[in-house]
Amino acid sequence: MEVQGIFDQLEKNGLVFENLLKNIEEQQYKWRPNPEKWNLLEIVCHLLDEEIYDFRARVKHALEYPDNELEPIDPVGWVKSHDYGNKDFNKVLDLFLEERVNSIAWLKQIKDVNWSSSLSHPELGDLSGELFLRNWLAHDYLHIRQILRYKFEFLMSSSKITLSYAGNW
Secondary structure (H helix, E strand, C coil): HHHHHHHHHHHHHHHHHHHCCCCHHHHCCCCCCCCCCCCHHHHHHHHHHHHHHHHHHHHHHHHHCCCCCCCCCCCCHHHHHCHHHHHHHHHHHHHHHHHHHHHHHHHHHCCCCCCCHHHHHHHCEEEHHHEEEEHHHHHHHHHHHHHHHHHHHHHHHCCCCCCCHCCCC
């Protein structure tokens, strides 16, 4: 897949996230499949933070400032430090979708860059702009899968009616 194809898929994924997550009731977005798993509110907060502080920032960093050290991030720690549990689900979702639009606009205006431009990480080695871009798309796919599994498990837990007729999950 070429870089432009990744831009296009990231843009389409914004619509996927919107369609999967819009108009969800509080009971569903606060439900957890088990106590140590994130709920949908936390997942959406994570998506917003990753959009701003991880993927878009790191692609930009690799392309524009490869000689500078990366700012450390703490996605797991953000759940507490960014107070995910007290956020407004719908506002965070809208912010995430808005930031995705901003990311796509920024990506589409990038011209004549060296996508193999990389920075050196002491533990992870060389990290290129293309590596961050491709992992951004992979991150989307992982969370789309997670949200679909979550929705299936929520449906299953909300009734004693078997879902085996639908097929194997």
